[in-house]
Each structure stands twice: as structure tokens, then as C-alpha cells.
Amino acid sequence: MAAATGIVFPPAPFFRRIHTTRFRRTERNVRLLELRCGAAVGGGLDDHVVGATSSSKRRIQRLVGMGSKLVGCGSGSAVPKHMISNDVLAQLVETSDEWISVRTGIRNRRVLTGDETLNGLALEAANGALQMAGVVAHDVDLIIMCTSTPDDLFGGGCQIQSDLGCRNAWAFDITAACSGFIVGLVTATRFIKGGGYQNILVIGADALSRYVDWTDRGTCILFGDAAGAVLVQACSADEDGILGFDLHSDGHGQRYLNATTKDSETENNLSTNGAAIFPPRKATYSCIQMNGKEVFRFAVRCVPQSIETALEEAGFTFSSIDWLLLHQANQRIIDAVATRLQIPPEKIISNLANYGNTSAASIPLALDEAVRAGKVKAGDMIAASGFGAGLTWGSAILRWG
Numbered sequence: 001m002a003a004a005t006g007i008v009f010p011p012a013p014f015f016r017r018i019h020t021t022r023f024r025r026t027e028r029n030v031r032l033l034e035l036r037c038g039a040a041v042g043g044g045l046d047d048h049v050v051g052a053t054s055s056s057k058r059r060i061q062r063l064v065g066m067g068s069k070l071v072g073c074g075s076g077s078a079v080p081k082h083m084i085s086n087d088v089l090a091q092l093v094e095t096s097d098e099w100i101s102v103r104t105g106i107r108n109r110r111v112l113t114g115d116e117t118l119n120g121l122a123l124e125a126a127n128g129a130l131q132m133a134g135v136v137a138h139d140v141d142l143i144i145m146c147t148s149t150p151d152d153l154f155g156g157g158c159q160i161q162s163d164l165g166c167r168n169a170w171a172f173d174i175t176a177a178c179s180g181f182i183v184g185l186v187t188a189t190r191f192i193k194g195g196g197y198q199n200i201l202v203i204g205a206d207a208l209s210r211y212v213d214w215t216d217r218g219t220c221i222l223f224g225d226a227a228g229a230v231l232v233q234a235c236s237a238d239e240d241g242i243l244g245f246d247l248h249s250d251g252h253g254q255r256y257l258n259a260t261t262k263d264s265e266t267e268n269n270l271s272t273n274g275a276a277i278f279p280p281r282k283a284t285y286s287c288i289q290m291n292g293k294e295v296f297r298f299a300v301r302c303v304p305q306s307i308e309t310a311l312e313e314a315g316f317t318f319s320s321i322d323w324l325l326l327h328q329a330n331q332r333i334i335d336a337v338a339t340r341l342q343i344p345p346e347k348i349i350s351n352l353a354n355y356g357n358t359s360a361a362s363i364p365l366a367l368d369e370a371v372r373a374g375k376v377k378a379g380d381m382i383a384a385s386g387f388g389a390g391l392t393w394g395s396a397i398l399r400w401g
Contacts (some may be wrong), residue, residue, distance in 0.1 A: 002194055002277050002337035002381040003149065003355075005373065007258065013165075014359045017261045018306075018371070022383075025128070025396035027080075028221075032092070034223040035380070036061055036135050036250075037201045037318075043291065045078075047107055050380055056073055062196025062197070063196050064194055064195065064196045064237060065193060066192055066193060066196070066233065066234040066236070066237070066367045067192075067193075067231055067234070067235045067236060067237045067238075067239055067240030067241070067242075068189040068192045068193070068233070068234065068239055068240060068241060068242045068353070069232070069234045069235045069239055069240065069241035069242075069399070069401070070134075070230050070231070070232060070233075070241055070398060070399075071132075071133040071134075071231050071232075071233045071365065071369040071401070072129040072130060072131070072134075072135065072230065072231035072241075073128070073129050073132060073228070073230045073364060074122075074124070074125045074126060074127060074128020074129035074130070074132060074134025074228065074229045074230075074364075074368055075125050075128060075132070075226065075227065075361075075364060075365045075366055075368040075369065075372055076124065076125075076128050076230070076368065076372075077124055077147065078122070078124040078128070078194075078205075078222075078226060078227040078228065078229075078357065078385055079121065079123035079224075079226045079227075079367075080109070080110040080111055080112045080113060080116050080121070080225050080226075081113070081116070081223070082106050082110060082112075082113040083109070083110055083198070083268060083360075084108065084110070084111055084224075085108050086100045086101060086106070086107055086111050086221070087105065089220060089221055090219065090222070092215065092218040093214075093216070093220060093221075094217060095217050095221060096305040099354075103117070103329050103330075104221060104331060104332070104352075104354050104356075105281045105330065105331025105334075105350070106222065106330075106352055106353060106356045107222030107353045107354070108222065108224075108353070108354055108355070108356070109209075109222075109223065109225075109355055109356030109357075110224050110225055110226060110355060110395060111224060111225050111360050112207050112209060112210070112250060113222065114240050115176065115263055117151050117164070118147065118149060118151050118156065118205050118206070118225070118227070119150075119151050119156045119159055119160060119182050119205075120232065121225070121226065121227035121293075122145065122147075122159060122203050122205040122227045122229070123164065124154065124227065125203060125205070125228050125229040125361075125368075126160060126164055126203055126229045127134050127164070127228040128229065128230040129201060129230055130164075130201070130231060130369070131232045132221075132231070133199075133231040135199050135231055135233070137164050137165040137166045137167075138165065138166065138168050138198050139168055139198070139261075140164070140168070140169040140199050140200070140201055141165040141168065141169055141170075141191075141199055141200060142169055142170060142171070142188070142191055142197055142199075142200045142201070142202065142316055143157050143161050143169050143170075143171035143172075143174070143182040143187055143200070143201045143203065144157070144171070144172065144173075144174060144187060144189055144200065144201070144202045145157035145160055145165060145171065145173045145174070145181065145184075145203050145205065146173070146174045146175075146176065146177070146180035146181050146183065146184040146202065146203060146204045146205070146360040147173060147174075147181060147203075147204070147205045147206050147209065147358075147359075147360055147383065148175050148176075148177050148180065148206060148359060148360065148389070149206050149208060149210055149344070150173060154189045155172070155173035156173065156201075156205075157169045157172050157173045157195035157203075158172075158267070160203065162337075163374045165312045166201075166324070166369040168279055169201075171274075173280055174187065175301065176386075176388075176390065176392050177249075177257075177310035177359060177360070177387065177388040177392060178329065178357070178359045178360060178362070178387060178388025178392075179277075179360075179386035179387055179388055179390065179392040179393055180204055180206075180359070180386070180393050181202065181204035181228075181360045181361070181362075181363045181386055181393040182245075182247070182359030182363065182384060182386040182395065182396055183247065183386075183392070183394060184189045184202045184203075184204065185202050185232065185242070185396055186241065186242070186394070186396060187228070188200040188202050188232040188249060189232065189245075192232065192234045192250060195298030196234075198233065198389070199231060199234075200231070200232045200233075201229060201231055201232075201362075202230050202231075202232055202282035202362045202364075203224070203227065203228070203229040204227065204229070204359075204361045204362070204363065204365075204378065205228075205361050206225065206226070206358060206359035206360050206361050206362035207225040208223040208225065208288065208357070208358075208359050208398045209224065209284075211259055211282070211285055211287055211288050211310050212287060212288055213360040215290070216287070217288065218292055219287070219288050221287075221332070221356075222329075222356055222357045223288070223356055223357050223358075223359075224356035224357065224358050225358060226353050226355055226358035226365050227361050227364075227365070228361045228363070228364025228365035228366075228368055229364055229369065230316070232365055240399075241399040241400070241401070242396060242398060242400055243313075243314035243315075243316070243330075243397045243398070244310040244311060244312070244314030244315075244316075244396070244397040245313070245394065245396040245397070245401060246306045246308050246310040246311055246392035246394060246395050246396075247392075247393075248302070248306065248392065248393050248394060249356050249390050249391065249392045249393075250390070250391050251293070251390070251391075251394075252387070252391075253298060254391065255291075255292070256289045256290065256291040256294040256295055256296055256298070256388065257288075257289070257291070257304050257388065257389040257390075257391065258286070258288075258289055258389060259285050259286055259287065259288045259289065259353035259371050259389075260286050260289075260393075261283045261285055261286070262284060262285070262286050263281045263282075263283060263296075268277070277320075279322065287382065290372075295317070295329075296330070296333060297333070298387070298391060298393075299329065299332065299333045299336075299337070299387050299393075300333060300336040300337060302387065302393050303326065303333075303385050303387055303393060303395070304337055304340040305345070306393055306394060306395040307337075307341060307383050307384055307385050307395045308312060309395070310340055310383070310395040310396060310397050311383065311397055313397075313398040316381070316397060318341055318342060318343065320381055321343065321347065321381050321382070321383045321397075322347065322376075322380040322381045322382065323347055323348075323349050323376060323380060323381070323382045323383070324337075324338055324341070324348050324366060324374075324382075324383050325349045325356075325363060325366060325370075325383065325384040325385075326363075326385050326386075326387075327351075327353065327362050327363060327385065327386040327388065328350065328351065328352040328356075328358065328362035328363075328365075328366055329357045329362075329387070329388070330352075330357070331350065331352055334350055334352070335348075339373075339387075341383075343383075349366050349367070349370050349375070349382075350366065351365065351366045351369055359388065360386075362386075364388060366385075367382075368373050371400065376400050377401075378398070378400060378401030379400070379401060380399070380401075381397065381398070381399055382397070382398040382399075382400060383395065383397055383398075384396050384397075384398055
């Protein structure tokens with residue numbers, strides 16, 4: 001297992017040496033490139049030309065070495081309309097509301113149907129975060145889309161950037177399953193601290209219902225679809241709200257939780273006697289395969305250790321924590337981790353009963369509900385941790401607002 005507790009950058013003064021001559025040369029080159037893109041792609045310069053931007057230079061000078069704070073969150077209606085209750089699942093597999101709720105804490109989950117899309121949910125969540133933060137779309141510098149189930153094989157971040165109208169931002173996707181949001185959040189702080197970015201949208205969104213075997217009682221009762229987002233903003237060091245973090249991965253545990261690619265016509269390949277097939281068969285992903293007992297053991301062992309490490313880096317103790325916010329996988333896991341950390345039930349944030357396991361969306365979704373309900377207030381300290389397929393896990397100590 002490997003741990004990542006920070007990234008080393010050259011001293012800030014190195015980055016601040018911006019020579020006027022070099023800047024003017026860069027500005028001229030960007031303008032020339034913009035003209036070439038317009039001529040090559042569309043023959044004109046407007047917002048509909050691929051690669052066209054509203055300006056040829058950044059609005060402000062980048063300042064490195066800054067802190068990061070959470071200034072907005074969003075989810076609200078960023079869940080599918082269709083709700084699947086435990087009673088509905090009892091009609092599909094041998095189970096009951098009592099059996100599911102006692103073992104998982106889940107009573108309902110939402111799944112995408114009709115013309116709903118994951119990008120549509122992510123867009124709603126992102127808009128909510130921008131509105132709460134009071135930040136307009138063209139002031140966003142970067143969008144990090146944390147998902148393992150994008151609408152497009154190549155990711156959804158760029159489409160979100162376009163749909164939001166964030167014309168000055170760039171975007172990319174992170175795939176780290178249920179740990180994705182924590183990884184995205186830490187990544188955002190590195191772009192602010194080392195790259196001088198000002199406003200970064202971190203979106204967690206997943207639609208695991210697409211890869212659930214609805215005849216498998218061990219997995220179909222767990223997963224739902226949703227999206228959540230936060231706006232991370234640069235601030236002075238004394239306002240820093242991301243105070244410590246700890247990230248890990250261990251590929252030896254991949255066998256306990258996965259959804260691997262498979263040949264859609266695997267059964268027909270048996271007659272080839274191992275001969276190469278060309279053209280290749282169309283590949284698909286298998287349904288989610290999970291060893292629940294091993295995942296439980298992994299989570300209750302590794303998550304408390306990770307939170308302790310993040311707290312130590314932040315220079316705080318458990319008594320400083322106002323809220324424990326874990327990935328919403330299973331209420332038994334949440335309770336077991338809280339017990340090991342000696343955190344009382346009244347300090348636990350949980351909305352698992354209403355949404356199930358929404359993977360990368362679960363932490364920002366629960367955070368948004370707690371903030372909008374007035375439970376989490378400005379200045380509150382939060383210990384957040386994600387864990388899941390990979391296996392990956394990580395924690396961050398956050399100050400809200």
C-alpha cells in the first residue's frame with residue numbers, strides 16, 4: 001500500500017517571476033493560435049467554433065501558495081426522479097424491507113430512467129454549488145468530474161464545462177470509484193496551491209444502477225444514482241479549509257470489488273480453440289461483483305487509520321471534529337468506524353437510508369443536505385473519508401465555509 005500525503009512544488013517565488021516580454025510573446029502566440037483554430041475548424045471566430053474563447057489571456061495573474069476553502073455546495077434535485085424502495089426489490093429477489101434495512105440501513109434508492117442522464121444530474125449539482133458560492137460560470141478555472149460511470153466512454157467533464165458556460169475553464173475526469181470525490185477534492189487544492197487557480201468545481205456523480213445485476217441480492221440492494229458538487233476557492237493561508245489529507249490504494253483488493261470488461265460474445269469464443277479473433281468482439285462491462293465481507297473488513301480497518309493520519313497532519317485531535325462524513329456505503333460500516341474513533345452518533349452525517357450507495361456522489365450529496373438543513377455551519381470541522389473499488393481509500397479534514 002502506498003500513501004500520498006502531499007505534493008512538493010518549487011518555492012512560490014519561482015512561479016512569481018513573470019517577465020513582461022515573455023508574457024507579451026505568449027499573448028501574441030495565443031492570439032495567432034486562436035486565429036489558426038478559427039480558420040481551420042470553422043472559418044470564423046465565434047463561440048460556436050471549436051477552441052474559440054472569449055479572451056486571449058487570463059483575467060488575473062496566478063498566485064501560487066494559496067490555501068483552499070469550500071464556499072459552495074450543490075445537489076438538491078440532482079437525484080433521479082424514480083425511487084426504488086426495499087419493498088419493490090422484494091418483488092425481484094428474495095428479500096424484505098427489514099432484511100435490507102437491518103443489514104445496510106438503506107430503505108430507498110434512486111435510479112436513472114427515461115431521458116435522464118448522469119451529466120444532467122451533475123449539471124444541476126454544479127449550478128447549485130455556483131449559486132451558493134456566488135460565483136459566475138466564467139470565473140471557474142477548472143472542473144473536476146469524479147465518476148466511474150460517465151455517459152460517454154471518454155468522460156463527462158468537458159461536456160459539463162460546455163453546458164455550464166464555463167468558457168474560461170478546462171475540465172477532466174477522475175476515476176476512483178467511491179473514493180473519487182475525496183481524490184478530486186485533494187487534487188483541486190493542489191491546483192490552487194501549486195498552479196494559482198482561483199475557483200474549481202469538484203463534482204461527484206455516478207450511476208452504478210447501470211452495472212447492477214438486479215437478480216443479485218448481495219448488490220442490487222445497495223446502489224443508487226446521484227450527483228453532488230462543491231466549489232473550492234483560493235484563499236489566504238490563515239483561511240485554509242482543507243487542513244490535512246491522506247490517500248491510499250491497494251490493487252491486491254481489486255478482486256473483492258470490480259466490474260471488469262468482458263467480450264459480449266465470450267461463450268462463442270470457446271469454439272475458436274484459442275485462435276485470435278479479428279475484428280475484435282464488442283466489449284462490455286460486467287455487472288458489479290463484490291465480496292461484501294471482505295469490503296466491510298477493509299473499510300472498518302483502513303478508514304479509521306486514514307482519518308487519524310489526516311488529523312495528525314492537520315494538527316487536530318478527534319475532540320476538534322464536529323462532524324464525521326463517510327462515504328455512504330453501509331450504515332454498519334459508518335457505525336463501526338465511528339465506534340473505533342469514539343465519535344458519538346449525534347456527530348455522524350448520514351443520508352444513506354434515502355439514497356443508498358451513490359459512489360462518488362455520496363459525500364457531496366450528504367454534505368449539501370446537511371449544510372442546507374442548517375446542521376453544518378460556517379467554521380465547523382468535518383472529517384470526511386471515501387473508500388471503495390480499486391481498492392482505494394482516503395480522508396480529508398475540512399473546515400466548512
